[in-house]
Each structure stands twice: as structure tokens, then as C-alpha cells.
Amino acid sequence: MYQGRKVRLRAYSQLDLDDVLRQVNDYDSVRMSASGIILPATRDDESRWISQQTSMGHGEYQFAIETLDGRYVGGCGFHKIDWKNRVGLIGILIGDAGMRGHGYGSDAVRVLCRVGYNEMNLNKxxxxxxADNTAAIRCYSACGFKAEGNLRGEVWREGSYHDLVAMGLLRGEWNDDRAR
Ligand SMILES: CC(C)(COP(=O)(O)OP(=O)(O)OC[C@H]1O[C@@H](n2cnc3c(N)ncnc32)[C@H](O)[C@@H]1OP(=O)(O)O)[C@@H](O)C(=O)NCCC(=O)NCCS
Known part of the structure; x- marks a missing residue:
């Protein structure tokens, strides 16, 4: 539906179920993108999750990411939107290791920015x-996001606490050319 240079963001469909299930059960994929307890997901869990992804939601909007030739590569979206202050919290997962490092993640984030600023009228x-997720920090930085601070010891993972980096991009700093 929303197209970038390398990927398209579209609605999830039950046809994505096998891919979604494989990716959410890949510990190495989700360990960097989820701060909660990582538990195995069943087919029913993920089928229900896909059914719940609706444009009627008021604060959470998820998109499947596919290559321009139609291969599902992951998901991204707005997890939480503060409509009064016009701030959207975003996230992304390119689920299969072999699909990372090809520019799909940064292109998807650029398209997400275009949707957030040009369609949803968000301000930030x-x-x-x-903090040790170098690929993600580079991906967001390449799209114009700036580091805003270090949140010390926010995530307990694999037996120790890890820092998070807060990043943000204001609409006035956003360069639309990056999205084309
Ligand atoms: C983070 C993620 C979305 C990036 O997507 P991607 O398609 O792999 O990244 P891209 O190919 O678009 O590359 C974006 C930048 O990251 C860099 N990069 C990619 N993989 C990297 C790696 N393993 N190590 C270091 N840098 C890496 C690229 O060189 C590029 O930087 P540049 O523009 O300065 O050259 C993807 O790796 C992913 O889904 N990771 C697991 C989940 C996750 O971490 N989500 C984010 C949670 S906040």
C-alpha cells in the first residue's frame, strides 16, 4: 500500500501466518526487539494477532513489510500513539537473518516516517x-533519528541488565527525500 524504494508496507493477512510464526519464534530475531519475557508463540496466538491488526485501532497500527516482488520480510508499525502530543512510538523487525543488511529495514522505516508525518500528521x-543493537541504531540514524539519551539498566536479558538508547525524529528534521 505504501511503497518505498525496496519495500512496500501493507496490511497483514492470514497468508503471512507461517512467516510470522517462524519469525516470532526465532529467539535471535526477537531478543533485540522485545523487552519483555520471550515466550514461544503458538499458531493460534499468531493467527489471532493477525486478525486483530485492523485499521480501526486507535493507537496501534502494524504493517507487514514485503519486497517489491511480494516476499514477506517482516513487520513494522506504530505501537503507541499519543494523539494529543502527536508522538508515535515505532518498531520494526526484519525477521529472517538472511534478509537483513539489504536495505529493507531502513527503507521500511523511511516509509513509516512518511506515513507518520504526511498521513497521520504526527510531530515526532x-x-x-x-544500546548494543548496532544494526538498529545505524538503521534509525540513516533515516534521520537522533539519539536522545541513555536509559541505564532498563532491560533484563540473558542474566544481566542492558541499557536502552532513546531515539527520536521531529517532523521539522525529517527529510522527505529519504522516503522516495
Ligand atoms: C534493525 C533492522 C530493522 C535493520 O534492518 P536491515 O534491513 O537489516 O538494515 P539495512 O540493511 O537497512 O541497514 C541499515 C543500516 O544498518 C547497518 N547494518 C545492517 N546490519 C548491520 C549489522 N549486522 N551490523 C552493523 N550494522 C548493520 C547498515 O550498514 C546500514 O547502515 P548505513 O546506512 O550506515 O550503511 C534489522 O536488522 C532487524 O530487524 N533486526 C532485528 C530486530 C531489531 O533489532 N529491531 C529493532 C528494535 S528497536
């Missing part, structure tokens, strides 16, 4: 990322 997009 923000996120937190594990």
Missing part, C-alpha cells in the same frame, strides 16, 4: 533500542 516519532 520515537523509539528505544538496546
Amino acid at each position: 516519532l520515537s523509539l528505544t533500542v538496546m
Whole structure:
């Protein structure tokens, strides 16, 4: 539906179920993108989750990411929107390791910015990322996001506490050319 240079953001469909299930059960994929307890998901869990992704939601909007030739590569979206202050919290997962590093993630974030600013009229997009997640920090930085601070010891993972980096991009700083 929303197209970038390399990927398209579209609605989820039950046809994505096998891919979604494989990716959410891949510990190495989700360990960087979820701060909660990582538990195995069943087919029913993920089928229900897909059914719940609706444009009727008021604060959470998720998109499937597919390549321009139609291969599902992951998901991204707005997890929480503060409509009064016009701030949206975003997230992204390119689920299969072999699909990372091809420019799909940064292109998807650029398209998400275009949707957030040009369609939803948000003023700021923000996120937190594990401080050692170099790929994600580079991905967001390449899209114009700036580091806003270090949140010390926010995530307990694999037996120790990890810092998060808060990142944000104000609409006035956003360069629309990056989205084309
Ligand atoms: C983070 C993520 C979305 C990036 O998507 P991607 O398609 O792999 O990244 P891209 O190919 O668009 O590359 C974006 C930037 O990251 C860099 N990068 C990609 N993989 C990298 C790696 N393993 N190590 C270091 N840098 C890396 C690229 O060089 C590029 O930087 P540049 O523009 O300065 O050259 C993807 O790796 C992912 O889904 N990771 C697991 C989940 C996750 O961490 N989500 C984010 C949680 S906040």
C-alpha cells in the first residue's frame, strides 16, 4: 500500500501466518526487539494477532513489510500513539537473518516516517533500542533519528541488565527525500 524504494508496507493477512510464526519464534530475531519475557508463540496466538491488526485501532497500527516482488520480510508499525502530543512510538523487525543488511529495514522505516508525518500528521516519532543493537541504531540514524539519551539498566536479558538508547525524529528534521 505504501511503497518505498525496496519495500512496500501493507496490511497483514492470514497468508503471512507461517512467516510470522517462524519469525516470532526465532529467539535471535526477537531478543533485540522485545523487552519483555520471550515466550514461544503458538499458531493460534499468531493467527489471532493477525486478525486483530485492523485499521480501526486507535493507537496501534502494524504493517507487514514485503519486497517489491511480494516476499514477506517482516513487520513494522506504530505501537503507541499519543494523539494529543502527536508522538508515535515505532518498531520494526526484519525477521529472517538472511534478509537483513539489504536495505529493507531502513527503507521500511523511511516509509513509516512518511506515513507518520504526511498521513497521520504526527510531530515526532520515537523509539528505544538496546544500546548494543548496532544494526538498529545505524538503521534509525540513516533515516534521520537522533539519539536522545541513555536509559541505564532498563532491560533484563540473558542474566544481566542492558541499557536502552532513546531515539527520536521531529517532523521539522525529517527529510522527505529519504522516503522516495
Ligand atoms: C534493525 C533492522 C530493522 C535493520 O534492518 P536491515 O534491513 O537489516 O538494515 P539495512 O540493511 O537497512 O541497514 C541499515 C543500516 O544498518 C547497518 N547494518 C545492517 N546490519 C548491520 C549489522 N549486522 N551490523 C552493523 N550494522 C548493520 C547498515 O550498514 C546500514 O547502515 P548505513 O546506512 O550506515 O550503511 C534489522 O536488522 C532487524 O530487524 N533486526 C532485528 C530486530 C531489531 O533489532 N529491531 C529493532 C528494535 S528497536
